[in-house]
Amino acid sequence: MIGRVKGKSNPLSKLEEIQNMVTQRNIKVMAHDLHRVALDCYHRGEWQQAIEKWREALDLYPEMRMTDYYLGMVHYDIGLIDTACEYFKNALAKTPEAPAVLYRYGVALYDHGELDEAQDCFEKTLLKNPNSPSIHFYLGSIAHIKFDLNRAISHLESALSINPTYVSAMYLLGIIFYQRGEIYKAINIFEKILGLVPSHAAASLELAKRYQQIGEVDKARVRFERTLQLYPNHASAHFLLGRVYLEQKRYQEAATQFEKALELNPLDAEAVCHLSSCSLALNLTERAKAILKDGIDRGLKLFPQTMELKALLKELENGR
Numbered sequence: 001m002i003g004r005v006k007g008k009s010n011p012l013s014k015l016e017e018i019q020n021m022v023t024q025r026n027i028k029v030m031a032h033d034l035h036r037v038a039l040d041c042y043h044r045g046e047w048q049q050a051i052e053k054w055r056e057a058l059d060l061y062p063e064m065r066m067t068d069y070y071l072g073m074v075h076y077d078i079g080l081i082d083t084a085c086e087y088f089k090n091a092l093a094k095t096p097e098a099p100a101v102l103y104r105y106g107v108a109l110y111d112h113g114e115l116d117e118a119q120d121c122f123e124k125t126l127l128k129n130p131n132s133p134s135i136h137f138y139l140g141s142i143a144h145i146k147f148d149l150n151r152a153i154s155h156l157e158s159a160l161s162i163n164p165t166y167v168s169a170m171y172l173l174g175i176i177f178y179q180r181g182e183i184y185k186a187i188n189i190f191e192k193i194l195g196l197v198p199s200h201a202a203a204s205l206e207l208a209k210r211y212q213q214i215g216e217v218d219k220a221r222v223r224f225e226r227t228l229q230l231y232p233n234h235a236s237a238h239f240l241l242g243r244v245y246l247e248q249k250r251y252q253e254a255a256t257q258f259e260k261a262l263e264l265n266p267l268d269a270e271a272v273c274h275l276s277s278c279s280l281a282l283n284l285t286e287r288a289k290a291i292l293k294d295g296i297d298r299g300l301k302l303f304p305q306t307m308e309l310k311a312l313l314k315e316l317e318n319g320r
Helices: 011-043 047-060 067-077 079-093 097-109 115-128 133-145 151-160 167-179 183-197 201-213 217-230 236-246 251-264 269-283 283-298 306-317
Strands: none
Touching: 011 047, 011 067, 011 079, 047 067, 047 236, 067 079, 067 097, 067 183, 067 306, 079 097, 097 115, 097 133, 115 133, 115 151, 167 201, 183 201, 201 217, 201 236, 217 236, 236 251, 236 269, 251 269
16 A cells, blocks of 8 residues: 655645635735725715725724724714723734824824823834924924923924924014013014914914003004904903903903903803993993893802902992
8 A cells, every 4th residue: 555645745635724814914905905995085075984884894804904093083083082092002013113003192192181101102203204394393292291391392393393484483482482481582483473474373462462561552452452363253352352451441442352352252251340330430320230240140050259349339329
């Protein structure tokens, strides 16, 4: 009897191996086809269809590398940050240290408030891409939140050395300079922002407040007025412009601004007090009383300054 030749392969096993390889290849092709369809849906804004196709692709071929990444992207876009974080985490497990995945995972973690984890992602990404202004911006923002202002300034200045017109980095740097008491540096930055983006409401408002802080009342007034031309329903801008007019003894104009501020924010006790003061300055004592009474009625249980309003009203009723 002739025995089996040692080491010779079994033809049936070889055939099964080939069939398995063909099957796996077909599965990969189908998964990649689904991925391309999902990408098309994503770029058309058909996000739910994209999610469904990417999930089908993952079911077919779980090892597919970038599908988790794109599922993270689309869930982030629709505001499901928790789910986005899970998909980015899965993508990172398949492609460790991939800069794009690390960056997007860092952004999602940042938005989710997980600052230490986000910082770790951004720092790893920065090692691979040191000239990314957005990574420096996020690291600067995290440092700012953690009150590490020197580190924040360092990262923001790095971002601006790479992209001098990075407005978000400029704005945050201006805020930090203000917080450090470097008012003129802050003013310089807010002026530069408005040179680049004249419609930047936050920078316009900050610039007006800083002008007011250094006693440049006319400049502050003009800037508040420009802010309100852009955003007429900005309650804080109305209130602050009212204070400027009040300081300039332009009582009727101040009253108009405080009235508008109260329309937009009915529980602004300071606006109630200032509006009452304007009425007194205009010799409208009964109106001043009515304003205070209305403020007390609306805010009796809602703002702590109610006692102050009551005291002012008592003074008026006593003829002071």
